[in-house]
Amino acid sequence: MPSTVAASRPQHRTPTSPMAPPRSFLWSRRIFLTLLTGFVLLPVYVMVSSSLKPLQDVSGKFRWLPSGLTIRPYIDIWSTVPLARYFMNSLVVAGTATVCSVAIAVFAAYAVSRYSFRGKRVFTITVLSTQMFPGILFLLPLFLLYVNIGNATGIALFGSRGGLILTYLTFSLPFSIWMLIGYFDSVPRDLDEAALVDGCGPLGALFRVVVPAAIPGIVAVAVYAFMAAWGEVLFASVMTNDATRTLAVGLQGYSTLNDVYWNQIMAASLVVSVPVVAGFLLLQRYLVTGLTAGAVK
């Protein structure tokens, strides 16, 4: 992953800089970054190496190297628990929540960024303050609310993927709206006003001018929303049943009363992580630019 941001922005101390970094700086940097890399990669190493070990290796004393390499865990994970189903559930829930949350946040942020209207301050403050509420505060009432709505209308929210999607999409919404307001503010107003003069409607101006100019911010928000939904545990463990269980809960199925299949747990962890990590690293440059404009100002 060569750093694209590094190439595209001016560096603070270029070769023309009057001063080379002092030795103390270089040495402390070398030591610090080496230690930190070790700390960061240690669990990744454990995950990868243990996922290739036979069961007796992960049940006994830890060993740095497997006694014999095996891909058995990668085959067994699909039958020990219905991993494919959990995978599908996670994909549907996180994907839908992301798409909806980004769309809704784009509209809301556009309204806040481009229009003045009564109640704007109240809206932004309310949205922002939900960020500080502990999830546990919503869990119980939401649980009761979904059950009651289900009893009253027959719409099954509790235990369904729909209920989980609804929940997740509002969790990423406040952060998304907040980031996008900042990002839209950084798109010059003249651009969309010119579009309006040229005969675009407000939505035309939004989709033809503002959204294309704000792609990094929108990608950053989408990545955040997807990761939040993919990794959430609390609501997933209370609000799902056998059929709708997501990966976050499903991974607990590898420990039984008698055995903990650590090699399979590590293999499954790796399998569910690879798509997210790969996507994240591919999109990371958007994340940094998106955060610069949206959140940091």
Added chain:
Amino acid sequence: MTTTAPEAGTRAAPEGSPGAARGPRRTGRIRRIGLPYLLLLPALLLELLVHLVPMVIGIAMSFKELTQFYIRDWGTAPWSGLGNYKLSVDFDGPVGEALLHSFLVTVSFTLLSVGLCWLIGTSAAVYMQDTFRGRGLLRAIFLVPYALPVYAAVITWAFMFQHDNGLVNHVLHDQLHLTDKPSFWLIGDNSFYALLTVSVWKGWPFAFLIVMAGLQNIPRELYEAAALDGAGLWQQIRRITLPSLRPVNQVLVLVLFLWTFNDFNTPYVLFGKSAPEAADLISIHIYQASFVTWNFGTGSAMSVLLLLFLLIVTGAYLLVTSRGRKAADA
């Protein structure tokens, strides 16, 4: 920031459908009174359904004696007035005592975790401000803990902290001989440090990311001017980089604080439904009070108390930092 533009009065177009956009308009700002509300409507409805209504219900529940017998129809649960709150803050009683203990654990855990995350994240970002070989690769590596799904990462740590077959005991006891016998990491007093390690490992890349973004906003002329005046690198970092990061840090520290304080996923995956006493974070504690001992009323009262505490802390923090900023501007 948004005082009304000079546009009161005349309504250019009827509110409602986007088609109305074709109505008469002036150059400059076009006002459609209804449009912003229409754009906000989906967000408002969802916020209402999933945040505001549940919050009201949660507050109402905290005044009720809500046990599992009333869960089907919680409206019929007997009224208990301030009973749940009294129980929660009665620090001589078992419930209040446990809550106070959990609160103190959470506070010290949060302060330590946020401090370490900030320190590591800022150091890494500042060290990586310049280009050097392998910088791009390192940055990608450093973002891995942030990108990994929480449960996958925490489960791996749980494996590493196992008593018999974990890496941590293997290294500390078998290889380095630092401990007399293998320690327990997921029960007992050590669990606090295990939790802290995982939380810092998972949390510092976010600080790194934000500080890195903040560093891009510092004009390089500042560094050039300082270098011409003979300021060394360390001095530049101390006098330019760190002060310029202040507004970024104020947001960062607040967000880290709130996220860490409310974190449920990490302790839940590491310890399960009930955390060891030394690492009994407040969100797990409330979860247990509600869903394990089936006392939803008390759980709600604790949640409301927690919310009040966070509101006060956030309010005070915002007040102090904005005052600090005003003083700096003056």
